[in-house]
Amino acid sequence: MIISIENVKTVLTIGGKDLLTYPDLLKEFRTYLSVKVPGSFFASKHLKYHWDGIKYFLTKRGAMATGFLPVLLKLIEEDYPELEVTINDLRQDLPQFKPEFVSTIGSREIGEQYSHQKDIIEACNHYIKFRDESIYFPRGVVAAATNAGKTAVMAGIYLNLMTTERMLIIIHRKTIYQELVTYFESIFPEVGQINDKNYSIKPITIGMIQTMYRSIDSPNFMKDLASFTILAVDEAHHAGSDMYVKIISACQAGLRVFLSGSIFESDDIVANMTIVGLSGPTLKTVSKRYLMDKGISTPVKVFVHLCNTIMYRTGKRYNEFTYDECVDTLVHKSTERVSIMNRIIDNRVDAGPILIAVEQTEHGLYLQQALIGHNKRVELIHSKDREIVPKIEAFRDGEMDVLISTGVLKEGVNLPLIATLIIASGGRSTAYIKQWCGRAERKHESKTEVEVHDFYDIGRYVQQHSRARIKIYTDELFPIEYDFNIKDVKHLRPVIIEA
Secondary structure, eight states: OEEEEOSSEEEEEOOTHHHHHOTTHHHHHHHHTEEEOTTHHHHHTTOSSOOOSEEESBOTTSEEEGGGHHHHHHHHHHHOTTOOOEEEEOOOOOOOBOSSOOOEETTEEOOSTTHHHHHHHHHTSOEEEETTEEEEOOEEEEEEOTTSOHHHHHHHHHHTBSSOOOEEEEEOOHHHHHHHHHHHHTTSSOOEEESSSOEEOOSEEEEEHHHHHHTTTOHHHHHHHHTOSEEEESSGGGTTSHHHHHHHHHOOOSEEEEEESSTTOSSOHHHHHHHHHHSOSEEEEEOHHHHHHTTSSOOEEEEEEEEOOOEEOTTOOGGGOOHHHHHIIIIITOHHHHHHHHHHHHHHGGGSOEEEEOSSHHHHHHHHHHHOSSSSOEEEEOTTOTTHHHHHHHHHTTOOSEEEEOGGGSSSOOOTTOOEEEEOSOOOOHHHHHHHHHHHOOOOTTOSOEEEEEEEEOSTTHHHHHHHHHHHHHHTTOOEEESSOGGGSTTOOOOEEOO
């Protein structure tokens, strides 16, 4: 078998002697590099043709994304010892790392406290060991929690390369985009930009994914995209979406680093596998607990409050309430939850700004109206808010008591004064919880600890979600304090009253 490696795609050529020893080799490889698509059983009912519900990441002609190469080689080494393999490396313009590490990034040195940044940069100088070969493979995923210094790492990678390269950094939010531009302009003489107002290509270029996607039919843009030798994807848990896939697949960069604090924590297994193919193996992990123990992040303490919201029967039995009805009643419009939030705000407002995380704008509007009237400034921001920038600045500067936010703030934005975070949205998403906690973990001299407040909701569906969130906090090694005995609430039912 011949494995032909290119920067984006790798092709397997199987035949002759391979098939004598392993007659179903390609089929077996395809099965290994595949996943069952969730919900495919129901989707197939609406298709005119039969679909087995499997997503294959190796085509029938033997082509796959190059990021899967370490996975395939490990499989061959363990399960196909008699298979003869020839590696045909066709990759071009692979950046090489300097033999001596460059620890100076702008005006600062990577010291002992931030030694993990050096470890990440050096981990990018990665090789795959296969039988008697060592294959240079400078690409993969960095799972680094908030405050690990992902921006400094990206700059450090560039500074540690032997020759001048062209580096593209991809991001998806304007707030994070501007912070990236400001940081890189403080270190490098020229920084290119690709957004709805600017198009300039420099040795280091920062691009908004939405703008690049809209430019995908432009020959000049596609030529520029193919010229980058380094690709860095910030907040890379989004990289499995179609928009990212099309842009990243068109970029020929051989050095690829995907950075995120919550990568592979989505329930979308197809998207997670897609990210692996576009990037490569996990190169380095930096946990929240590590950063707290090093004094880089503010320690988190979680408080969980029991909330048994009254439900009104309206002619239904308890087990007849739908998922949406339970979430709407027991989470989004729970007066009992609002009462607990008011108590938290009264107790914590003097400690510093309070951030309340919601998922839906309607939920945020409900909370804003319910929480106003306590001589506190309570504001709401969402994706369509025209005043979003001044509100964020006011909150960042400590001029606002309480800010309710949808997902527009859960990634990347630096809000160091946050002393209290209230997770009002419910749900069970690990990525969602970790991203919001990341906003509160920023260090500031005004705080030595940050309080995260969540709810143990009683009721169908939401009770299971509450237990899932508690497990997330437990897995992150956060100390948890309950205002109830958790052993006594496992079998509680909500209070139901006739309407």
